[in-house]
Amino acid sequence: MQRRSFTQGLLLGAIAAAAKPGFLRAEVLAPTGPERFAAGLAREPWLAGWKSFDAEAFGPTQATIEGSWPGGLTGTLYRNGPARFERGALRYQHWFDGDGLMQAWRFRGGEITHSGRMIATEKFVHEQKVGRFDVRAAGTTIPDALPIRNNDSMNTANTSVVRLGNRVFALWEGGSAYEIDPDSLAARGPTTWRNDLVAAPFSAHPLLERDGSAWNFGSLDFFGTTGLIIWRIGADGALVRTAMLEAQDPGYLHSFAMTDKYLVFTFMPYRMAEDKGSFFERLQFTQDRPCRIALVPKDALDAPRWFEAPFAAIYHFADAYEHRGEVVVRAARHADIEEARAPMAAAMLGERGSPSSNTELVSLRLDLARNRARWETHGVGGFEFPTFDARTPGNQPALLFAPASVHPANAPFFNAISSIDTRANRVSVHHYGADVLAEEHLFVPRPGASKPGDGWLVGTVLDFGRGRSGVTVLDAMRVKDGPLATAWVPYTMPLGFHGWFAAG
Amino acid sequence: MKTLLLTIPSVIAIGFFMSAAHAGDLTVTISDIREARGSLMVALVNSDAAWKNEAAPVAAKKIPAAQGEVKLEFKDLAPGSYAVQVMHDENENNQIDTNFLGIPTEGYGFSNNPNVMRKAHYDEARFEVGADAATITIRLR
DSSP states (O other), rough: HHHHHHHIIIIHHHHHHTSSOOOOSOOOOSBBOOOOOOOOOHHHHGGGGOOOSSSSSEEEEEEEEEEEOOTTOOEEEEEEEEEEOOEEEESSSSSSSSEEEEEEEEETTHHHHHHEEEEEHHHHHHHHHHHHHHHHOSSSSOTTTOOOGGGGGGGOSSSSSEEETTEEEEOOSSOEEEEEEEOOOOOEEOOOGGGGTTTTOSSSSEEETTSSOOEEEESSSGGTTEEEEEEEEOSSOEEEEEEEEEEESOOOOOOOOEEEEEEEEEEEEEEOOOOOOOOOEEEETTOOOOOOEEEEETTTTTOOOOEOOOEEEEEEEEEEEETTTTTEEEEEEESSSSHSSSSSSSHHHOOOOTTTEEEEEEEEEEETTTTTEEEEEEEESBOOSEEOOSSSTTTTTEEEEEEEOOOSSSSSSOEEEEEEETTTTEEEEEOOTEEEEEEEEEEEEEOOSTTOOEEEEEEEEEEETTTTTEEEETTTOGGOOSSSEEEEESSSOOOOOOEEEEEE | OOOOOOOOHHHHHHHOOOOOOSOOOEEEEEEOOSSSSSSSEEEEESHHHHHHTSSSEEEEEEEOOOOEEEEEEEEESSSSSEEEEEEEEEEEEOOOBTTTTTTBBSEEETTTTOOOSSSHHHHHEEEEEOSEEEEEEEEEE
C-alpha cells in the first residue's frame, strides 16, 4: 500500500469514526459509576477492552492455536496495563488510573498458555483490604482520599514491563519500578536502586543498548520541581549511576528516544490549573509555547544541548538516528490535546467517543550545526504504540511497526497492524477485522538472523465479536500477509499498554 | 531545586514543657502504624513558630512503635490552639528519612490529617483544646 492510500485509510478513517453520534468530550469531572459503564458495554461490546478485571489472578489457561506457530519463537510475552477500574460505586474516569495487571503468554514446546496476576502494589493491597478506592489517582478525583506518605503510595505499576538482566519489572512513571517474579508474576515490591533513591520516579519506557544495559529517566515534575533524573542500569539489572538534568520550566514527557551517542528528551510545556483535582485533571498543555528538547551526550550527562521546536503532544517516541549532521527522532504526534490528556476518556465512562488514533508520524530533526529543531511530517497517521528493531544501524531510520485504524471498524480503536518504511515510502497493513482491537506489537528477532527487520511481530488482540483474546505472530517483513498463527483464549481481558518479550 | 523536606523537631533533645493552670487532657490515638519497629516521636505545639521548629514545643514524647494503633496522653493543657505532628522513626536514627528529593520514606502524620502531599501548615493541623478532655486521631501515612 502506498502512502496516500494508507493516509486515507487510516487517518481519515479515524476521523470518520470520531464523527459518529455519541461523541463525548473528556471533561466529566464527577465520578461515574460502574452501572453506566455496564450499560455502555451492553450496547458496545468493544468496551470489553476497558472492563474492570476484579479477580487477583487467573490461569494458566491453555490457548488454542490457529495456524502454524514458528518453532523458533519460544519465550514469554509479558503484558502490563491498567485493569482494576471499579470498586463499589466508583469507577475511574481516566484510563491511566487502573491498578496494573501483569499478563504472561508463554510459548513453550508447541503450547501456549495465558496467565495473569494483579500487581500487589502498596495501593492495591490496601484497597483490596478496605474494599474501596481511597488512595488518590493520577487522573480521577477520589472522594475522601486518604493522606498518603509519598508518590509510591499511589503507584499502580500499570504501564509497562521490562526485563533488565534476569529481573522483570512492572513500570509506572511517577514512582518505583515494581520487581515481579518472572514465573509466578508475584510482586516482590518496589525497587530501591540505592538508599537515597527510595520512591524515585523510574519511567515506563527504559531503552536498551545493544549490550543489554539500559537508560531511563524519571520526571521530577510530579514533586513540584522540574527536570529529570537519568538512570543508567547495567546489563545485570543493577544500578550503574544516576545524573540530574535540570530544566527551567515544567515539561511533561512519557518516553524518550536515543541514538548511539545521545539521549533525547522532549518536554511538552504545560501549566497546572489552580483548582483541586488529580494530576491529569489539572494538567493543561500550553500549545502556544514551544517544546524544549534536551540532547544529552551519553558520555557527558552533565552537558545537555537545548533546542526548541513548536508544541507537539506526544506520548511515544520511536527510533532515533544520526544522519548528515542531524539527530532525527520519530514519534506519534497527537492532533487532539484533550484526547492526549485523557485517552479513550469516553470509553472509560462507557461511551463511544473520540478515537485514540488521531495521530500522525513526525520526525523531530535536530540540526547540530545550526542548533535548530523542526518537525517533519510523513503523511502517515492513525497509529500508536510504535515499535522497531533496535538492531537497525544508528545512521538510518528503522522500519516502524504500529497498531493502526482502518476501515471497516466497529470500535474507535486500532484494529490493524502496520509496518511503516519511510525510506521506501511504503506502508503495509494487515486488518484484523472490524470487530477486533489491536494492541502493541513487539519485534522479536528471528534466532540466528542479523538483518534488521528479519524477525516476527508478536502482538495481542481482543476479538469482541467472538468474546476472546489472543496473541498473534506475523513475519515482520510480510505484515500484509497477516498472522502466521494466533493463539486464542475463550475470554476477553482489559487492554494493556506495553509488553516485553523474554526469549527462552 | 526546592525540596519537600519535613522538619519534625528532634524531640529527644527538647524534652517536656508542661503547662499548669486551667488544665485539659488531650488523648492522641495514632493509627495505621505499619511496623512495630522503631519509635514514634510526637510533638505538641501551640504556635506556628514551634510548628516550624523555630520555637520549643509545648510537649514532646518518644514512645515505642506498635503495629496498628497506640494511644498517648498530654495532661493538664491550658485551653487554646494546638497542633500535633508525629514521625515514625523506624530505624532509630532520630530523624525522618527522606530520599534525594526530600520526600519522606518513613511514616508521619499531622493532627486533622490534612490531605496534602507536603508538610502540613500549622493552620491545617491546628485544633482547639478547651477546659475538658479532648481526643484526636492521627493517621500515619
